[in-house]
Amino acid sequence: MRCPFLREAQVKFCCASEFKKLIVRSQGDESSERCSSPAYVTCPSAKQHCEDLPSQDHCPFLQESLCQYCSAASVVKYVPYSNPSLTRCGTSSHRYCELLQTMQSPGLLTPHDVIAPELDPGEDDASGYWLVDGIQTVGWLHYSPNHMWADIDEDGTCHIGIDAFLAKVLGKIDRLTFATTGGEHNPAASLTVGGIDFQMIFPGRMVVSAVNSHLRADPGRVVADPYTLGWLFECKPATTAGPTHKDSDIARGLIHGKQAHDWMQDETGRLTEFAQERSVDRQAKGQRMMADGGMFSDDLIKHLSKEEILLLYDEFFSPRPSGYSDH
Numbered sequence: 563m564r565c566p567f568l569r570e571a572q573v574k575f576c577c578a579s580e581f582k583k584l585i586v587r588s589q590g591d592e593s594s595e596r597c598s599s600p601a602y603v604t605c606p607s608a609k610q611h612c613e614d615l616p617s618q619d620h621c622p623f624l625q626e627s628l629c630q631y632c633s634a635a636s637v638v639k640y641v642p643y644s645n646p647s648l649t650r651c652g653t654s655s656h657r658y659c660e661l662l663q664t665m666q667s668p669g670l671l672t673p674h675d676v677i678a679p680e681l682d683p684g685e686d687d688a689s690g691y692w693l694v695d696g697i698q699t700v701g702w703l704h705y706s707p708n709h710m711w712a713d714i715d716e717d718g719t720c721h722i723g724i725d726a727f728l729a730k731v732l733g734k735i736d737r738l739t740f741a742t743t744g745g746e747h748n749p750a751a752s753l754t755v756g757g758i759d760f761q762m763i764f765p766g767r768m769v770v771s772a773v774n775s776h777l778r779a780d781p782g783r784v785v786a787d788p789y790t791l792g793w794l795f796e797c798k799p800a801t802t803a804g805p806t807h808k809d810s811d812i813a814r815g816l817i818h819g820k821q822a823h824d825w826m827q828d829e830t831g832r833l834t835e836f837a838q839e840r841s842v843d844r845q846a847k848g849q850r851m852m853a854d855g856g857m858f859s860d861d862l863i864k865h866l867s868k869e870e871i872l873l874l875y876d877e878f879f880s881p882r883p884s885g886y887s888d889h
Contacts, residue, residue, distance in 0.1 A: 565632075565651045565656035565659065567632050567633045567634040567651075567661075568630060568632065568633075568651040568656070569630065569631055569632070569633045570628060570629070570630055570631075570643070571586050571587075571628075571629050571630075571631060571640065572586070572587040572626060572627075572628055572629075573585060573586055573587060573626065573627055573628075573629050573640055574587050574597075574624060574625065574626045574627075575624075575625055575627070576597065576607060576621070576623050576624060576625070577623040577624075577625050578605075578607040578623040579607050579623075584627075584629065584640045586640075587626065596621075597620065597621045597624045598620050598621075598624065599619070599620065600618075600619055600620075602618075602620060602621035602624075605621065607623070627642055627643070628642075628643040629641055629642055629643060630642075630643055630651065632651065632661070634661055635661060658721055658790070658793055658796075660776070660791060690819075690820070690823075692823050694823060694826040694827050694830060695827070695830040696730075697726045697727050697730060697826060697830060698726040698789065699725075699726070699822055699823055699826045700789060700822075701818070701819050701820065701822060701823070702819075703789070703818075703822070704812075704813045704816035704817065704818045705725060705816060705817040705818070705822050705825070705826075706764060706765050706766075706815075706816055706817075707765075707815075707817070707882075707883050707886040708762070708763070708765070708878070708879050708880060708881060708882075708883050708886075709724060709725045709727050709728040709829075709878065709879055710722060710723065710724055710725065710728075710762060710764050711723055711724070711725050711789070712764070712766070712812070712813070712816060714812055714813060718798060718799045718812060719771075719796065719797070719798060720768060720795075720796070720797045720798070720799075720812065721793045721795070721796055721797075722749050722764050722768075722793070722794055722795040722796075722797060723784070723788055723789065723792055723793040723794045723795075724753075724762060724784060724788050724792070724794070725788060725789075726788050726789070727826060727829060727830070727833075728762075728788075728878075728879060729784065729785040729786075729788040729792075730785075730858075730860055730862075731833070731858075731861075731862045731863060731874075731878075732753065732755050732760070732784075732785055732861065732863065733755075733785065733860050733861020733862070733863070733864065734755065734782065734785065734861060735753050735754065735755055735781040735782060735784055735785055736754050736755055736756070736757075736781070737753075737754040737781060738751060738752070738753055738754070738777045738778060738781040738784060739751065739752040739754070740773045740778075740794075741761075742770050742795075743770065743773050744770050744771070745769065745770060746767065746768070746769045746770075746800055747767065747768070747770060748763050748764055748765065748766065748767055748768070748881075749763070749764040749768055749770055749794065749795040749797060750762065750763040750764070751794050751795075753781075753784065755863060756863065756864065758863075758868065758871055758872075760875060760879060761880075762794075762879065763881045764795070765815060765816075765881065766800075766812065766814075766815075766816075767800040768795070768797035768798065768799065768800055769797060769798040769799070769800055770795055770796070770797050771796050771797060771798055772795070772796040773794065773795055773796070774792070774793050774794055774795075776791075777792065777794070799811070799812055829878070830858075832877075832878075832885060833858050833862075833878065834858050836858075836874065836877065837858040837859075837862060837865075840866060840870055862874075
């Protein structure tokens with residue numbers, strides 16, 4: 563599945579020139595061009611190199627190449643067809659291109675504008691996405707118990723990020739640091755909020771091929787668009803797993819489909835209870851207690867002490883959250 567804005571073009575360029583400028587080959591008659599006719603001998607660049615070359619009907623330094631380019635970009639940049647930098651455009655990973663997302667949903671990139679893959683009819687559990695107590699839960703993603711997600715493509719390529727539950731708890735991120743930027747690791751990133759670091763570590767071992775470097779300058783994307791612009795890692799299956807892979811192997815231990823809906827419902831209930839218990843503790847010290855019912859607020863950690871934040875992390879977001887029970 564390739565990007566709809568990916569285009570190919572036949573370009574030509576001069577090998578003798580000091581500057582390499584790619585020119586799209588026209589469909590018209592090129593015989594009038596100096597490079598494509600015997601008149602190339604008058605070219606200063608060609609004169610410097612062609613003394614020992616026999617006379618030809620076109621310049622021997624005229625080269626052609628097949629290139630790719632993005633038709634949605636404001637500035638067209640031609641990239642040789644074999645260059646791996648555009649691999650994303652030719653695969654389903656193009657769905658995480660910021661330019662593509664902006665073209666498809668300008669001004670509407672929220673956690674609710676998640677990226678829907680092509681699904682086979684009948685995949686009811688995997689095709690749904692739900693609002694669970696106001697938190698977006700996406701059926702076709704695979705969730706880890708510590709609230710990270712993995713979008714697994716057919717070829718095993720994964721995009722990894724944090725889910726909307728954690729984004730709601732954090733509210734705002736002051737700084738993001740990638741602990742792993744390449745190689746075979748458990749993808750890990752540090753999210754700093756109010757001077758406290760949330761070490762988010764994905765439970766599966768992967769080969770990290772790319773990170774979302776834009777987040778270093780704008781970490782707010784992680785909480786504003788956790789399923790789209792806020793993705794963290796692009797990965798491949800770990801090489802230690804062998805040359806072949808299965809989606810079930812990559813997703814082992816992760817939560818998927820309708821099960822993710824039920825799990826998220828349990829998690830919101832647990833966290834609301836956690837917040838209420840902390841409020842009861844304050845009531846004993848003369849502080850105001852929240853009303854019964856309701857739900858935990860956005861940027862919950864702003865209302866917690868450092869000790870309570872560490873307890874919250876251990877209960878919900880550590881690599882092995884103490885409050886998680888396998889469904």
